[in-house]
Amino acid sequence: MSETNYLDGNAAAGSLSELFAVDLTSAIAQCNGCGRTSVFAEAHVFVDAPGMVARCPGCDSVLLRVVTRPNDTYLDLRGLTYLRVPNS
Amino acid sequence: MGIVSPGFTGRRRGGTELPPGQYLTRDFPVLSAGPTPHVLPEHWEFTVTSETGEVYRWDWAALMALPAEEITKDIHCVTRWSKLETTWKGVSLDTLLADVETGADYVMAHSYGGYTTNVPMDDLLDGQSWIAYEYDGEPLDPEHGGPARLLVPHLYFWKSAKWVRGLVLSDTEDLGFWETAGYHEYGDPWKEQRYAGD
Numbered sequence: 259m260s261e262t263n264y265l266d267g268n269a270a271a272g273s274l275s276e277l278f279a280v281d282l283t284s285a286i287a288q289c290n291g292c293g294r295t296s297v298f299a300e301a302h303v304f305v306d307a308p309g310m311v312a313r314c315p316g317c318d319s320v321l322l323r324v325v326t327r328p329n330d331t332y333l334d335l336r337g338l339t340y341l342r343v344p345n346s
Numbered sequence: 347m348g349i350v351s352p353g354f355t356g357r358r359r360g361g362t363e364l365p366p367g368q369y370l371t372r373d374f375p376v377l378s379a380g381p382t383p384h385v386l387p388e389h390w391e392f393t394v395t396s397e398t399g400e401v402y403r404w405d406w407a408a409l410m411a412l413p414a415e416e417i418t419k420d421i422h423c424v425t426r427w428s429k430l431e432t433t434w435k436g437v438s439l440d441t442l443l444a445d446v447e448t449g450a451d452y453v454m455a456h457s458y459g460g461y462t463t464n465v466p467m468d469d470l471l472d473g474q475s476w477i478a479y480e481y482d483g484e485p486l487d488p489e490h491g492g493p494a495r496l497l498v499p500h501l502y503f504w505k506s507a508k509w510v511r512g513l514v515l516s517d518t519e520d521l522g523f524w525e526t527a528g529y530h531e532y533g534d535p536w537k538e539q540r541y542a543g544d
Contacts, residue, residue, distance in 0.1 A: 263376075263378055263381065263382060263489075264381070302381075304378060304379050304380060306375075306376065306377050306378060307377050307378060307379045308377070308379075308424050308425060308504055308524050308529060309379075309524065309527055309528075311379045311380065313380060313381075318380060318381055318459075320380075320460075323527050325524070325527045325528040325529065327528050327541045328541070330528075332527045332528035334526070334527055
């Protein structure tokens, strides 16, 4: 049982737009933990933390982490098998 | 009698000294990198795994049977808030580790929900850390890490792992959840060790 202390994947749009030229919230993401595929906007995003953490809506595994430091940004994508992004 | 006047002592109490870059808060912000686990005490277990693989276990009743301490400490979050004179009750890691055969220098704390953080063994001993299960005279709320959390108040508060379920002792230093994402491996607030390389 868990409380709803997260936002949806659109909450990650601002941080990700600093790193990617495309809008990732509409990308299809596959969780490396459970194999679920979903639109990234459906991810559960935790922002009240030292960094931003996006988790799988199915199994709660970490999909993506972003830590913004004074001079650089850490981006951890280990939890994603892939992101499928439409061509422009 | 001493040469320091009561007036001087009073002025010192009125002036609050915080680590660099911190501001004072009176509430207790809730930070979490994931959903809040709700672990009932009757289902709670705490383990210490030595570097040789030996596992030591405590259930809730065993934890409650150990001598507890009242703790009053300032806490400092890497997101820049500090809270002064927080009061806790818990069991010292000196007590829990007393019968653990180990020469390990490093510890990884593991939590229900999958969180991890690394702490040197030297920072867990000699009255520096506890498994805390009460805050401000009440059972520790799940959003603050209940039923029990690690309390290492001399380091940034991400080291005080909520929902702690075990410690894994090691001869080598591995990095935990935030430490692998750019945060400092040690995290001394007085040296402002927020990020790796600080």
